[in-house]
Amino acid sequence: GAGVSQSPRYKVAKRGQDVALRCDPISGHVSLFWYQQALGQGPEFLTYFQNEAQLDKSGLPSDRFFAERPEGSVSTLKIQRTQQEDSAVYLCASIADHSYNEQFFGPGTRLTVL
Amino acid sequence: AQRVTQPEKLLSVFKGAPVELKCNYSYSGSPELFWYVQYSRQRLQLLLRHISRESIKGFTADLNKGETSFHLKKPFAQEEDSAMYYCALRDSGGSNYKLTFGKGTLLTVNP
Numbered sequence A: 001g002a003g004v005s006q007s008p009r010y011k012v013a014k015r016g017q018d019v020a021l022r023c024d025p026i027s028g029h030v031s032l033f034w035y036q037q038a039l040g041q042g043p044e045f046l047t048y049f050q051n052e053a054q055l056d057k058s059g060l061p062s063d064r065f066f067a068e069r070p071e072g073s074v075s076t077l078k079i080q081r082t083q084q085e086d087s088a089v090y091l092c093a094s095i096a097d098h099s100y101n102e103q104f105f106g107p108g109t110r111l112t113v114l
Numbered sequence B: 001a002q003r004v005t006q007p008e009k010l011l012s013v014f015k016g017a018p019v020e021l022k023c024n025y026s027y028s029g030s031p032e033l034f035w036y037v038q039y040s041r042q043r044l045q046l047l048l049r050h051i052s053r054e055s056i057k058g059f060t061a062d063l064n065k066g067e068t069s070f071h072l073k074k075p076f077a078q079e080e081d082s083a084m085y086y087c088a089l090r091d092s093g094g095s096n097y098k099l100t101f102g103k104g105t106l107l108t109v110n111p
Helices: none
Strands: A005-007 A010-013 A019-024 A031-037 A044-050 A053-056 A065-068 A075-079 A088-095 A103-105 A109-113 B003-005 B010-014 B019-021 B024-026 B031-038 B045-049 B072-074 B083-091 B105-110
Touching: A005 A088, A010 A019, A019 A109, A031 A075, A044 A065, A044 A075, A075 A088, A103 B045, B003 B083, B010 B019, B019 B105
Parallel strands: A010 A109, B010 B105
Antiparallel strands: A005 A019, A019 A075, A031 A044, A031 A088, A044 A053, A065 A075, A088 A103, A088 A109, B003 B024, B019 B072, B031 B045, B031 B083, B083 B105
């Protein structure tokens, strides 16, 4: 079956522009995560949803970052007034079974802010 | 705060040689440890988790709470093991399933 999908795969934005990144988790997966991966670094947690509820947003770096999952399936990560330091790969992951806790990752969206 | 350290950014071995990718963690609670792998042009995927005590693709990892380590080992490396490896941790006692990752080790297995 289809895995986690993300779009767009690549996004180039001018500094100050707003961007929206989409994640389609595996159907039926309750929990959804967003991570930010800067060049040469491991993924860093941004935020976590269980169904439509955003249970943890402690990793969002500033109030320019906003995530939503209104119907408990597709999620959107929005970055307002992008800055060069926002350039990174944004990964989405979902979990089917909390007892096993395997996170299934999407291919990521590579954001470049010029 | 929880932290995962992978001291080697790069590791290069020859085919058939043993390989050990180091992972140390810092966490005051009860951690659950994982190894994730990313092969070239593929997405990040789970390799193994400590509570399963399993061997996947010949790899094993033992959680050493005394040394706060979770090193990944394989006795005979294969060329197809070349990939980026990330050690990750989560709080097993919590209901938040977020992962804290190390910076990763790029393993190259030479023919």
